[in-house]
Amino acid sequence: MxxxxxxxxxxxxxxxxxxxxxxxxxxxxxxxxxxxxxxxxxxxSHAAQSLKSGRTDTIGVVVPDITNPYFAAVVKGMESVTRSERYRIFLANSDESSELEDQVLADMARRVDGIILAPVTEQNRAPLNAREASVPLVFIDRDLVEGKEFDAVLVDNADGARQAAEHLLGLGHTRIAAISGPQDTTPGRRRREGFLNALTAAGVGIAPEHDLIGDFRERSGYQLTLSLLSLPEPPTAVFTANNLMTLGALKALHDMRVDVPGQMSLIGFDDLDTGPLLRPPLTVIDRPMVEQGVLAMRLLLRRLDPQYANDMPRRVVLGTTLVERASTAPPGTSGERTASPSRARKTR
Amino acid sequence: MxxxxxxxxxxxxxxxxxxxxxxxxxxxxxxxxxxxxxxxxxxxSHAAQSLKSGRTDTIGVVVPDITNPYFAAVVKGMESVTRSERYRIFLANSDESSELEDQVLADMARRVDGIILAPVTEQNRAPLNAREASVPLVFIDRDLVEGKEFDAVLVDNADGARQAAEHLLGLGHTRIAAISGPQDTTPGRRRREGFLNALTAAGVGIAPEHDLIGDFRERSGYQLTLSLLSLPEPPTAVFTANNLMTLGALKALHDMRVDVPGQMSLIGFDDLDTGPLLRPPLTVIDRPMVEQGVLAMRLLLRRLDPQYANDMPRRVVLGTTLVERASTAPPGTSGERTASPSRARKTR
DNA sequence: GGCCGTACTGACAACGATTTCACTTTGGCT
DNA sequence: AGCCAAAGTGAAATCGTTGTCAGTACGGCC
Known part of the structure; x- marks a missing residue:
């Protein structure tokens, strides 16, 4: 050397x-x-430089699953910000595991200037530990119960779920099911709350056997949908609380030859690249993914600037959009399986 | 601290x-x-440790686009290997840009023990530079023209493309188009060669206006498909050389209300998570993605072991699989748009 | 030509960990 | 009790860079 x-x-x-x-x-x-x-x-030598200067010019980003197109898009947003700065991104997967997240965070805290974290659960107190506390931390998508003292970029999960519920109600559904995410995560809990509250407010409510909890993975969307179909009186519409579970649900409906939206309407949270191309094109609640990444990175870089380092923590909450495609229809509609593309439209 | x-x-x-x-x-x-x-x-302190020891316990991984499900899956494979080792993965995007790739590589070479690289093009000689030469390098998916002295995990691109061609020929197509990738990348060139050679061998050949070159992005798949449709005599089948261009092609066919596979058969290289759920379910050439990541990481870790550091470079070539779904059919088939799931099957 | 402020320079001491070397302690044995 | 090998210890050097400090060269001015 x-x-x-x-x-x-x-x-x-x-x-x-x-x-x-x-x-x-x-x-x-x-x-x-x-x-x-x-x-x-x-x-x-990077090691010598950062030993001497105390800086690494690196931002750590920890997401539960980079395979998830949502997180991939968020990371893209972050990169678009760092490209023009001197910082690099150090990306790590926590693989939806709290233990792994702990390890990864502890390790990262020793080698980056700041961290952007999409926590696996809100119960995890590791980020609050003393050693991490010395590294600026920005939460994205989910945050901690006690996390009020951190910057965060969030989405109005409850309102998005409300939009989904009202869309289904507006179509005339009354037997509606929800496949929610883990109740110890912000999006898991808030989306369920928002959805159930909207049903209750409309005087429709939800049967206990239609109120299911998954784990945000495709597999659980698949299996819980099968369980809904095996009920003596299955619902006429189902809301799935993230993109992977939506995909799982759709697979299950295909496998069981259930006509969508004829026999069952499906609405998901989070859009997919392939959303418009699926059978049928999916109606979803969309949210600004790339923008979330951009905002989170800006927030962090600002905090790394000594001038703003001690500002009050900021919490940015972004709104959602209903993207109406062809996987939802009034209950009991006959089996029109593919809608013409022109039917797809965005509403604000 | x-x-x-x-x-x-x-x-x-x-x-x-x-x-x-x-x-x-x-x-x-x-x-x-x-x-x-x-x-x-x-x-x-990580900096102090690595300054003293000369090791960073970190593997750099550079891919053109982490949003691409193919690379996301490959990275997952790599992580499954490092999880049990002491190494961490430092992931970076080159964003399909050679200049950015250069920068990222130069920076990484200073802070990791080894690099796994999916190069943007083969023309890029940067990896051969002296400074990178001191860091073990494993190529994945694509390699350099002069890269014979490096480890590499590749896929038999030509053979996969041949499978695609023979599938279409077997169905009776004779007016066949190909949307290939950039001709200065291994997969771009080899897939085109394999495809065209198979057509030639069958005495069918390809019209010049059906032999198109894209850039592996969705947009170019979309636009080139539109250009095919505007020909006085459009093809009856089209082969798209990667997953994103396949998606773009499918979008274009949807938008132009072209019946698939009735008016046009579509076969792509690389499967997608949502492949089976699309309209219609896509026939594709699949390859072992996660396994590619696993093998690349094993190759690199082996080379980091002083015991094997000077072994001959290894080149691992993996085979491909034709996954027959419903986007291909004999030419002129009437408009059956959705196949029952049971028709999908894997052939080896 | 001499003076002065500015611009530039090199020696040296850090940063925080690891490793070598020479030394001390320990415990097992006669 | 005394000896010896084995096990454990601390001082100090070192990794490659940056920042401080005291100093030297430069250019402009009278």
């Missing part, structure tokens, strides 16, 4: 001068130094 | 002893040290 000392020797100056040149200060023998750097192929 | 020195003082020993204890060596006052570590919440 070529060190700053070798560059200095070759350029006939001291290491201090080389360092100054590299940091952009004006220096007498800049040509000689540049030549030495090029010839030797010198690159400063 | 709490240092090893403070821990040592509190435990009444020297920093050297604390260090030894932490590295698992037997030590007289282990209880006192453990207590001091816990009470102070001590975590070793």
């Amino acid at each position: 070529v060190t700053i000392h070798e560059v200095a020797t070759r350029a006939g100056v001291s290491p201090a001068t080389v360092s100054r040149f590299l940091r952009g200060r004006s220096v007498r023998s800049s040509d000689a130094i540049q030549a030495a750097v090029d010839e030797l192929g010198y690159w400063p | 709490v240092t090893i020195h403070e821990v040592a003082t509190r435990a009444g020993v020297s920093p050297a002893t604390v260090s030894r204890f932490l590295r698992g060596r037997s030590v007289r006052s282990s209880d006192a040290i453990q207590a001091a570590v816990d009470e102070l919440g001590y975590w070793p």
Whole structure:
């Protein structure tokens, strides 16, 4: 490995001068130094730099599952911000596991300047630990019960779920099921609350056997949908609380040859790239994914700026959009399976 | 920040002893040290450790686009390997841009022990540069023209494309189009070659206006499909060389109300999670994605082991699978738009 | 030509951990 | 009790860089 000392020797100056040149200060023998750097192929040691300076120019991002198109889009948003800055992104998966999240966070806290975290559950107090406390932390999508002292970019989950409920109610459904997410996560709980509250407010309510809790994975969407279909009186519409469970539900409905939306309407939370291309095109509650990433990164970079480091924590809450496609219809509609693309439209 | 020195003082020993204890060596006052570590919440500085040891316990992974489900799955495979090892993964996007890839690689080479790279193009000689040469490098999916001296995990692109061509030929198509990827990438070129060669071998060939080159993004799949449809004599079948372009093609066919597979058969390279759920379910050439990640990571970890560090480079080539669903049919078939799920099957 | 303020320079001391080396303690044995 | 090998210890050097400090060269001015 070529060190700053070798560059200095070759350029006939001291290491201090080389360092100054590299940091952009004006220096007498800049040509000689540049030549030495090029010839030797010198690159400063990241470890030494960050040991000395205390900075890593790196932002840690921890998401439960990068395979999920939602998180992939969020990360894209973050990258679009860091591209023009000097920061790099260090991405890690917690794989929907609290233990792994703990490990990853502890490790990251030692090697990044700030962390953006989409926590697996709100129960996890690890981020509050002393060691992490010294690293600025921004929550995204979910936050902690006691997390009021952190920056956060959230989505109005309850209102999105309300939109979904009112859409189904507006179509005339009264036997409605919900497949919610884990109740110890913000989105899991708030989406269920918002959905159930809207049903209650309309005087429709929900049967206990239609009020199911999944784990945000495709598999549970699949299995819980099967269980709904096996009921003596299945619902005429179902709300699935995230994109993967929506996909699972759709698979189950296909496998059981259930006509959507003829026999069963389906509305999901979170859009998918392939949403419009599915059989049938899915009606979903959409939210600004890329923008969420952008905002979270901006929030974090701002906090890393000493000038704003001690500002009050900010909580940004984004709104949702109902995207009406063809997977929802009034109950008992005959089996029209594919809608023409022109029927798809966004409403605000 | 709490240092090893403070821990040592509190435990009444020297920093050297604390260090030894932490590295698992037997030590007289282990209880006192453990207590001091816990009470102070001590975590070793990553920068200092890696400066001294020269190791970072981190693997860099650079992919063109993490949003692409293919790369997301590959990364999952890699993580499944590192989970049980002491290594962490540092993931970065090159965003299909060679310049960004250069930057990212140069930066990574300074802070990881090894790199797994899915290069944007084969023309890019940056990975061969001296500075990167000191960091073990494994190629995945694509490699360099001069890259024979590196480990690599590849897919038999030509053979996969041949399978696609023969499937369409077997159905009786003769006016067949191909939307290929960039010709300066391995998969872009090899898939086109494999496809065209199979057509030629069958005496069918391809019209110049049916032999199109895209850029592996959804948008180009969309636009090139539109251009095919505007021809005086459009093809009866089209092969799209990756998953995103397949999606784009399908969108274009939907928008133009073209019946698939009635008026046009569609076969893509790479499966999608939602493949079976699309209208119609897509016939595709599938390849082992997670396994590719697993193999690449194993190859790299092996090379990081001093015992094998100087072994000959290995090139692993994986086979592909035709997954027959409902987007392909004999030419001129009437408009059966949705196949029953039971028709989908895998062939080997 | 001499003076002065500015611009630049090099030696040296950090940053926090690990490792070597020489030394001390321990415990098992006669 | 005394000896010896084995086990454990601390001081100090080191990894590669940056920042401080005291100093030297430069350019502009009278």
